[in-house]
Amino acid sequence: MKNRAIFLDRDGVINVDKGYVYKKEDFIFAPFVFETLRYFVQKGYLLIIVTNQSGIARGYYSEADFLALNGYMLKEFEGEDIKISKVYYCPHAPEADCECRKPHAKMLLDAKAEFDIDLEASWLIGDKESDIEAGLNAGVKNLVLLGDAPKSKAGYILKANEINKTREII
Helix, strand or coil: CCEEEEEECCECCCECCCCCCCCHHHCCECCCHHHHHHHHHHCCEEEEEEEECHHHHCCCCCHHHHHHHHHHHHHHHHHCCCCEEEEEEECCCHHHCCCCCCCCCHHHHHHHHHHCECHHHCEEEECCHHHHHHHHHHCCCEEEEECCCCCCCCCEEECCCCHHHHHHCC
């Protein structure tokens, strides 16, 4: 039997998006994120983060800075009994038009292959339409947008920072 996953964007879903967050002191976990992700784990979902990090290519921070913050985030989740299966990230600027940057599906498809994921039984939670497009491009059927987008292709639209409400639909 294939695995089910919850694909999560980072900035704006897991943490408050302050723009190009790369320092631990600027990383603020979104309200209710620990309770919500723990709920998903209890429901048998793998948790996979897929995040565009163009701040690396733009020179705002280094890949080492990103990896250090990533390590901090994963340790905090571990302390809350939440296992993140993997963090996939794209370090490229939008102009690079790489295959890994959302709205392209490469990060999700790589996760599908690595973790034997049933994309149709999985969910994606993002805060930008590019997240939703990546989910659609990969074949994820269940899409949640956290934020305002009147013309979103997401099946569910919730207010920003309301990840806790996803427990009512997943």
